[in-house]
Amino acid sequence: MTAAIDWEALRAAATAAMQKAYAPYSAFPVGAAALVDDGRIVSGCNIENASYGVTLCAECSLVSDLFMSGGGKLVAFTCVDGHGNTLMPCGRCRQLLFEHSSSGMLLQTVSGIKTIDEVLPDAFGPRTLEEYR
Ligand code: THU
Numbered sequence: 001m002t003a004a005i006d007w008e009a010l011r012a013a014a015t016a017a018m019q020k021a022y023a024p025y026s027a028f029p030v031g032a033a034a035l036v037d038d039g040r041i042v043s044g045c046n047i048e049n050a051s052y053g054v055t056l057c058a059e060c061s062l063v064s065d066l067f068m069s070g071g072g073k074l075v076a077f078t079c080v081d082g083h084g085n086t087l088m089p090c091g092r093c094r095q096l097l098f099e100h101s102s103s104g105m106l107l108q109t110v111s112g113i114k115t116i117d118e119v120l121p122d123a124f125g126p127r128t129l130e131e132y133r
Helices: 007-018 058-068 091-099 126-132
Strands: 031-036 041-045 074-080 101-109 112-115
Touching: 007 031, 007 041, 007 058, 007 074, 007 101, 031 058, 041 058, 058 074, 058 091, 091 101
Parallel strands: 074 101
Antiparallel strands: 031 041, 031 074, 101 112
16 A cells, blocks of 8 residues: 555645645744545645634544545555645644554655654554453
């Protein structure tokens, strides 16, 4: 599956999403895109708010797109800033992505391709809760 990932297509989708960002307060537009396990590409942009803390990160909007377009698990992910450079998902967004990750999900990072487990080690997630049921 790794070899089949079209990172260029994902970057193009993330860049197109970034261009739709609503970021009047930070002037820091972000776009994110991911490959889903059925071959779809989902994407999202950051959507800020006058009440700053209410801002939705691009990954938030991507997860909405994932569900609104049929669900599934994320296989590969990339995120870009306003210059089209790779951006790391913030901590909260790593958690968001982890919830919907396929096993071994890959992320394009500022230090190369990494797995979701590398960017969020020893994560708290759905399986943790299962252990307490
Ligand atoms: N931002 C994202 O959209 N995703 C991240 O993972 C990092 C931060 C946005 C939130 C805010 O609109 C802007 O970047 C500056 O923090």
